[in-house]
Amino acid sequence: MAEYKLIYFNFRARAEIVRWIFKQGDIPFTDERINREDWPEKKNTIPGGKLPVLIVKEYTLPQSLAIARFAAKKAKLVPENDLEAAFIDALADTIYEIMTEFYKIRMSEKTEEEKKKAQKEEFLPKFVLPVMEKLEKRLTGREWYVSDNLTWGDLALGVFFSDLKLFDLDNLAKYPALKAHYEKVTSLPRIKEWLETRPKTEA
Numbered sequence: 001m002a003e004y005k006l007i008y009f010n011f012r013a014r015a016e017i018v019r020w021i022f023k024q025g026d027i028p029f030t031d032e033r034i035n036r037e038d039w040p041e042k043k044n045t046i047p048g049g050k051l052p053v054l055i056v057k058e059y060t061l062p063q064s065l066a067i068a069r070f071a072a073k074k075a076k077l078v079p080e081n082d083l084e085a086a087f088i089d090a091l092a093d094t095i096y097e098i099m100t101e102f103y104k105i106r107m108s109e110k111t112e113e114e115k116k117k118a119q120k121e122e123f124l125p126k127f128v129l130p131v132m133e134k135l136e137k138r139l140t141g142r143e144w145y146v147s148d149n150l151t152w153g154d155l156a157l158g159v160f161f162s163d164l165k166l167f168d169l170d171n172l173a174k175y176p177a178l179k180a181h182y183e184k185v186t187s188l189p190r191i192k193e194w195l196e197t198r199p200k201t202e203a
């Protein structure tokens with residue numbers, strides 16, 4: 001039996017980064033996906049009542065980014081340099097904040113038309129595009145996001161940009177360095193295989 005069990009809903013959302021890290025690290029894990037209808041009962045059994053959680057031995061670890069960081073250490077995808085490691089944490093927090101803004105719009109009471117308008121006129125210009133401009137500069141002339149090696153920061157970017165169509169941005173054509181980086185990350189054999197075989201879900 002795998003040493004780790006990731007429990008989440010049948011979505012990519014807050015758990016997908018952990019799945020990419022385990023896959024890239026070639027670390028076996030159980031990818032348990034809870035059906036929405038089973039959640040009210042299951043919720044009572046999860047300390048904190050939120051997903052994802054990672055089951056490690058008798059412990060239940062909450063919070064997607066804490067889980068990602070733990071998995072990345074196991075997968076040797078955290079740089080030894082503390083400052084570089086902190087820059088990856090900052091990147092992960094930035095992506096997390098962007099996604100939180102996106103979910104705020106998606107879960108709001110607005111009509112679908114109003115949501116699309118808010119995405120296009122507020123969310124993209126305020127939260128996404130400035131970050132993409134900065135990342136484009138950062139990645140120009142660089143192999144990876146920090147250090148000379150692949151880290152979980154690169155995987156976090158890969159996960160984020162693989163879902164651009166959620167924001168109605170369908171490609172990275174205007175960002176050549178981001179595009180090249182994305183292609184490199186998604187061509188890593190284990191990530192490529194995961195992208196080809198993972199469950200197809202709406203988000």
Ligand SMILES: N[C@@H](CCC(=O)N[C@@H](CS)C(=O)NCC(=O)O)C(=O)O
Binds near residue numbers: 014043049052064
């Ligand atoms: N900060 C937490 C957020 C966890 C969270 O809000 N999870 C949502 C799904 S994305 C959830 O469990 N919702 C079901 C509920 O609250 O009953 C994390 O990143 O793990």
